[in-house]
Amino acid sequence: MDELLSEFLTETSESLAELDVQLVRFEQNPNDQGLLSNIFRLVHTIKGTCGFLGLPRLEAVAHASENVLGKVRDGELDVTPDAISLVLESIDCIKGLLGALEETEAEPAGNDAGLIDRLNALAEGGGAPVAEPVVETVAADEDDIDVPDNAAIGTRPGETPLDELERLFQETEVDSDEADVETEAEVAVAVEPDPTPKPAASKDVAVAKETAPAASGEQAPRESQVANQTIRVNVDLLENLMTMVSELVLTRNQLMQIARHEKDNEFNVPLQRLSQVTSELQEGVMKTRMQPIxxxxxxxxxxxxxxxxxxxxxxxxxxxxxxxxxxxxxxxxxxxxxxxxxxxxxxxxxxxxxxxxxxxxxxxxxxxxxxxxxxxxxxxxxxxxxxxxxxxxxxxxxxxxxxxxxxxxxxxxxxxxxxxxxxxxxxxxxxxxxxxxxxxxxxxxxxxxxxxxxxxxxxxxxxxxxxxxxxxxLTLAIVSALIVEACGERFAIPQLSVIELVRASAASDHRIEKVQGIPVLRLRNRLLPLVSLQRLLNLDSPDGREDGCESFIVVAQVGTYSFGILVDRVFDTEEIVVKPVAPILRHLSLFSGNTILGDGRVIMILDPNGIAQATGEIMVNDGHGNEESAEARALADEKTSLLVFRGAGEQAPKAVPLSLVARLEEIDLTTVEYSEGRPIVQYRGQLMPLIPMEGGAKLGTEGRQPVLVFTDNGRSMGLVVDQIIDIVEDRINVEVQPEKPALMGSAVIAGKATDVIDAGYYLTQAFGDWFRLTNEDKQGKKRAGGRILVVDDSAFFRNLLTPLLSVAGYQVTAVDGGEKALALCDRGEEFDAIISDIEMPGMNGFEFAEKVRSSEKWGNTPIVALSSRTSSSDLDRGRAVGFTDYVAKLDRDALLESLSQTVGV
Amino acid sequence: MTNSNLPAAVVGNLAVVAGAQQYVSFMIGDQSFGIPVLQVHDVLGPQRITRIPLSPPEIAGSLNLRGRIVTAIQARCRLGLDPLPADAETMSIVVEHGGELYSLIVDSVGEVLTLEARDFESHPPTMAPVIRDVSNGIYRLNDSLLIVLEVPRFLDFVRAEAA
The missing domain is CATH 3.30.565.10 (Histidine kinase-like ATPase, C-terminal domain)
Structure with a gap:
């Protein structure tokens, strides 16, 4: 049978059964609007589906009874038992048609004009008497009995007490023979069934009366044949069943594990059987959750x-x-x-x-x-x-x-x-x-x-x-997970996010290296940041040792970010059922759930997403784990000229973006003078502080010392390094975030793990000192220069601009997006100028500027756009949305110039 | 706080008004406590507990009770007492709250007592805040006093901490 049709039959039989019940209840509570609208809706749905499936006969009947119900709903028609009967009759008629439909997959021939006419007459005439010949329908033999009620009340209004009709109605419903006889006797004259093509209907009333119980008895199973093949089950029940089966599977696994240790056990055979049945049961229950795509x-x-x-x-x-x-x-x-x-x-x-x-x-x-x-x-x-x-x-x-x-x-x-x-x-x-x-x-x-x-x-x-x-x-209910151990505790990691396993030991190719105390692994020419489970989860090692030199690394991937999880041991994989953790523990983002293993113990399931976020946090300590990895990716796309050098007495190379370095100088150490214990040199008619890479490191007293000169706003600062190695063109792909503020992070530069230093940090160091050494007035004046809000999604530029601007005498607030900036605005913060990036995720710079311009508080605050896009069309667009000025990224002088003009310092 | 304005939904409190009620008694330190017997799911001996890293200190871990995962709570820690030495024999009382099972690790579990409402009294105003936090009152027993634990409030420490 056509799937659509069988679905329709199932659904409609359900609706009809419900309608029967509801109509009867409605008759008893004619004022229950809720019931009425429900009935109306059911009939309407049936009508709609019939129309959709191209079943005109069904549709016509349903439509007529909907009309009647519509009138009742609108208060134009009183609820009378005969009205209800007529509607019930039409429902029986629909049932009969459906029965035929189920048998032959086509609507039976014939029409229901009589019934429809009566329904229409009822709808129009407000229950006026109707006593016309009735064309009977196929299997609705008992309709004969309903009609008399109608006729009776019609021909002799007021003569038949309502309760009598009520009784009649109910008796008719249960096909009481007595009622049949009674009604038949009353209305034998009124009803003259016309012969229809169907044999059942061609019988006269007397015959119909006798066959009615039989007919309905045989009709019932026919109606529900299709309906019985499917049942509706609450999804919760299915979920529950699924959980139970999962438990059963787990218990089975436990038993199997026990049995494996004992060969020749008398339980083995039944256990085998149990195992098989369980598998089948699991499959069956899984199927109940399955739906065709x-x-x-x-x-x-x-x-x-x-x-x-x-x-x-x-x-x-x-x-x-x-x-x-x-x-x-x-x-x-x-x-x-x-x-x-x-x-x-x-x-x-x-x-x-x-x-x-x-x-x-x-x-x-x-x-x-x-x-x-x-x-x-x-x-x-x-x-x-x-x-x-x-x-x-x-x-x-x-x-x-x-x-x-x-x-x-x-x-x-x-x-x-x-x-x-x-x-x-x-x-x-x-x-x-x-x-x-x-x-x-x-x-x-x-x-x-x-x-x-x-x-x-x-x-x-x-x-x-x-x-x-x-x-x-196929399913989320059962996942395969890798069981690992760290510090004697076991955890499960979903197999889906595990890419590979690497065994690291001091002797092998895969050696764990440390950059600024952070473990990393060189894996096929990439630096893989490592996360120690022990440290992440604050586990105390039983034997007190630090991250072992011999350990396993589970390489996991979240989106495009891959990282290694350091664990002590790796066990096998197990099929596990993920269960949510207790509400009391929901705030622990590192776990996606917990489960019971084959051996009966509870195990926590690690959430690689949570770990990825948490590692970001641990590494930068500023709660922007996601953003940092995004930034690392963004930086990865930009090639930068980098100056590579050695410093602080370390062999590991360091690098700084060349654009930040003003000059490279070699300073004769004999010319170094000391002011309050800090080394300074006279440089181009100014005093230039020398900053060693490591705080407190002493300079030699003779020879020449390479110095990187950073110049800012007419002031210079010399960073003392050991040796300048090279200038390379490479991406700054900051893969590991540092703990030290002096570093931006570590990256593979020219094939080596290199620390990228944060020039801004040294600038503040130098000028913080410098200001204290020189006159306070100047500082005070400078500081009053203005409050600046920096909006840039890249931490790199925020880190760069903040010190740069503070050094130039501004008070700087930096946020990572337009939304946050506007939040500051809402909080009533005031700024003298805003510097905003253009390319930002979420709200871009243009949108941000428009928002600022339209806001009350910041409407007049100048905004300087800072962007790598400096084509004339960009400039025009920038001006159009209200940017005061447009400066190319990394053009520091232009930025300071622009700021001093807009802020008026 | 008086009895009349207690949340009526809590079974234990209904009993306070209605008359005699049975309680499972248990000891934490040298104080006896009670939980209405109808709220008690199980009483367990020492269990293998899986620790949950980073969880609040009150949470001892989770354990498997006939295929259900139960969160174990250190009752001592919840009441601000020092934990027992790791090798101490403890008992657990399993209760259900919000559809989840929790196992309260206590020093020992005593008998089930049938207590009369007339022996119930709300806390003296001098009672320690942590006790007032988890309980509404005390039963006077012949030779000692029994504090009635309110399970929902006892388990509500995460929110209490966050607030």
Missing amino acids: GNAWSKLPRIIRDLSQDLDKKIDLIMHGADTELDRQVLELIKDPLTHMVRNSADHGIENPAERLEAGKPETGRITLDAYHEGGHIIIQIGDDGKGLDPEKLKAKAVSSGLVSEAEAEALSEQQIQQFIFRAGFSTAAKVTSVSGRGVGMDVVRTNIEKIGGTIELQSKLGKGSRFIIKIP
Whole structure:
């Protein structure tokens, strides 16, 4: 039988059964509006579905009774037993039709004009007497009995007491023979059933009376045959069942583990059987949670139809494997991403018919959806035969939005360039349409899919089309986890986020190195930050040793951030059922849940996301773990000239961005003078403080000492280093955050782990001292220079600007985004000027400026834009939204100039 | 605080008004405490407990009770007492709160007592705040006093700490 039809039958039989009950209750409580509207809704639904399925006969009957109910609802019709009876009659008629429908899969021939006329008459005449010949319907033999009631009250109004009718009505309902006889006797004249094509209806009333009980008896099972094949079960019940089965599986595992130790045990055979049954049971229960993926697709044809009209495109949607089943929880989670991607394909992928013809393709574009199982995963492919992604366009977009430099973009492979579409805020649509092009989307899609442990891949060929391949787990209820041990405590790490295991020991190639006390691992030419579980979880080691030199590293990946987790031992993997932790422990973000292992012990499940965030925090101590890794990535995209040198007596190379260094000097140590114990030299007619890399380190007394000169606002400071090694062009890919304020972090530069120093730190050191040494008045005047708010998402620039500006005499507040800046505004903070970046995630600089301009408090505060984008169109746009000035990033002099003009110092 | 304005939903308090009520008695330090017997799920001997790193000090860890994960609470710690030495034999009382099971680790569990409402008294005003925090009153026994623990409030330490 057609699936749709059988579903309709199931659903409608349920509704009808409910209607029977509700109508009867309604008759007893005619003033219950809640009941009435429920009844109305049920009938309406039946009518609607019938119309949808093309069942005119059913629809007509349902429509007529809906009319009556509508009148009742509007108060135009009183609730009388005969009205109810008539409606019940129509319901029986529908039941009869449904029975026939179930048998033959088609509506029986014939019509129900008589019943409908009576219903209409009731609706129009407000219950006026109707006594016309009645055309009977197929299986609704007992209707004969209802009709007399109607006739009786109609022909002799007021003569039949209501309670009598009531009794009649109820007796009729239970097919009481007595009632049949009684009513039959009363109305034999009034009713003359017309013969209909069906044999049952061709019988006369007397026969009908006798066959009625039999007919309804045989009708009941027929009606519910389809209905009985499926039952509706509360989802909670299923979830509960699933939990119980999971428990059973765990217990089974425990038993098996015990049995494994004892060979030739008499329990072995029954245990084997138990194991098998449990597996089957588990599979069965899992199936109850499974739903065909087609459920998530059902909306798509409509969406595509609407879209193709909106966009003037011709699109076919082809779906394969709609019956592939997956866990309903997973299904819910991928519904939206799928819809989003299909819309994307239709909007961005498929070209206009004209363009398609030109490209030698059929006019009608095709979007294909494929779903299939593959090794415990579901693979969903969304493909289109549209124009594909244009790598050149992507490149240009990536460069213009500052994600990569032009030179770098050239070096990227097509595959790498395509990955940009998963970046936040990245849209290739030339213009924003109602459908897509806002640049929110693919990053969200990716995040959502990764959240459920899936992956998404993209294949695209210019002119041929693109294809997304999504791989998601079948179910979230049972996950496979790696069991590890740290300091005698065991933890589970979800296998999905584990990439590899590395064994590290002093002797092997994989040696744990330390940069500023932070462990890192060189892994295939990359520095992998390491997280010690012992330190992260504050575990006390039983034998008091520090992170062992022989340990295992679990390399985990969260998004694009990979890191290593240091553990003492690695055990095998186990299938575990993730259970939420007690509410009392919900605030511990490092754990995603807990579970019971095969041996019966409780184990905590580590959440790699939480660890990634926590490590960021531990490393920078400022609570911006996520942001730091994002910053590291952002920095990774910019190649910088770096000055590499040795200092502080350490062999490890250090580096500083060359742009910050004014000059390299060699200073004759005999010319060094001391003021209050601090070394200074006379340099270009000024006193320049010399700052050693390590505080308190003594300078030699003779020979020449290389010094990096940082110049700021007419003042200079010399950083004493041991040896200047090289100038290299490389990315500052800060992979490990430092504990020392003097460092920005560590990076692989020219193939070596290098500390990148924070010039700003030394500047403040020098000038903090410098100001104290020179006159206070000057300082006071300088400090009054103004309050500056720096808005920049990159910690690098905040760290750079804050000292720079404080040195220039401003009071600086730095925030990492427009939202936070506006929050300061709301708090009533006042600033003399705002310096804002343009490229920021979330609210960009232009939007921020507009907001500031429109705000009451800060409406007149000058805003200086700081950006790497300094084309004339950018400048125009900047001016248009209210930026006071526009300065290129890293042009410090221009910035200070601009500030002193705007603030008026 | 008087009995009349107690939250009526708490079974133990209903009993205070209604008459006799049975309590599971247990010792923490040298003080006896009681929990209405109907709220007690299980009484356990020493269990293998998995520690939960970074959890509040009151939480001893979690344990497996017939396939359910139970959070173990150090009752001594909750009441501000020093913990017992690690090798001390302790008992646990398992209670249910908000659909979750919690196991209160106490020094020892005594018998089930049937106590009359007339022997119940609210705390003297001089009672230590930590006790007032987790309990509404005391039963006068023949030879000692029994403090009635309010389980929801006893388990509410995380919020109390955060506030």
